[in-house]
Amino acid sequence: MPEKAYTKEDLNYNDETTRATVEQKDESARPAIKNKLEGLEKYDTVVIAYPIWWGQAPRIIDTFMESYDFTGKKLVPICTSASSDIGSSGDYLHRFAPQAKWQDGKRFAKGASEADVKAFFAGLGLVK
Numbered sequence: 001m002p003e004k005a006y007t008k009e010d011l012n013y014n015d016e017t018t019r020a021t022v023e024q025k026d027e028s029a030r031p032a033i034k035n036k037l038e039g040l041e042k043y044d045t046v047v048i049a050y051p052i053w054w055g056q057a058p059r060i061i062d063t064f065m066e067s068y069d070f071t072g073k074k075l076v077p078i079c080t081s082a083s084s085d086i087g088s089s090g091d092y093l094h095r096f097a098p099q100a101k102w103q104d105g106k107r108f109a110k111g112a113s114e115a116d117v118k119a120f121f122a123g124l125g126l127v128k
């Protein structure tokens with residue numbers, strides 16, 4: 001959860017002065033996260049899921065990546081988008097955890113079924 005919730009207006013990408021778009025244009029923006037993730041050490045695989053914002057993961061995902069140590073973990077980027085593919089957004093995140101075992105990511109369209117999602121994770125051997 002973001003410390004400061006995004007309003008509908010913050011997410012209006014037809015107006016380039018709104019919060020989400022201003023953050024995306026600034027590679028150093030690190031919106032704060034309210035909650036702390038506990039018990040990450042118990043997991044070998046972490047799925048990094050995000051919506052595409054101007055071709056990349058939202059900057060708050062950069063905040064998340066910088067907040068934890070993913071060394072040795074398997075990381076899987078997945079995203080949703082209106083129309084863009086995952087593009088370079090998964091690879092962009094590698095810089096935050098170069099010691100992780102990055103997997104090829106996947107974009108899911110609006111309306112992707114649970115079966116589509118399961119099939120992707122089954123392909124990675126993460127679900128049956």
Ligand SMILES: Cc1cc2nc3c(=O)[nH]c(=O)nc-3n(C[C@H](O)[C@H](O)[C@H](O)COP(=O)(O)O)c2cc1C
Pocket residue numbers: 011012013020021050051052053054055056079080081082083084085
């Ligand atoms: C600031 C902003 C920028 C976006 N940029 C893109 C984009 O470059 N390509 C795209 O296909 N969708 C883009 N979208 C649409 C989101 O990816 C889409 O709304 C989201 O994946 C759907 O998840 P939601 O239902 O949680 O909003 C953008 C949305 C926002 C708010």
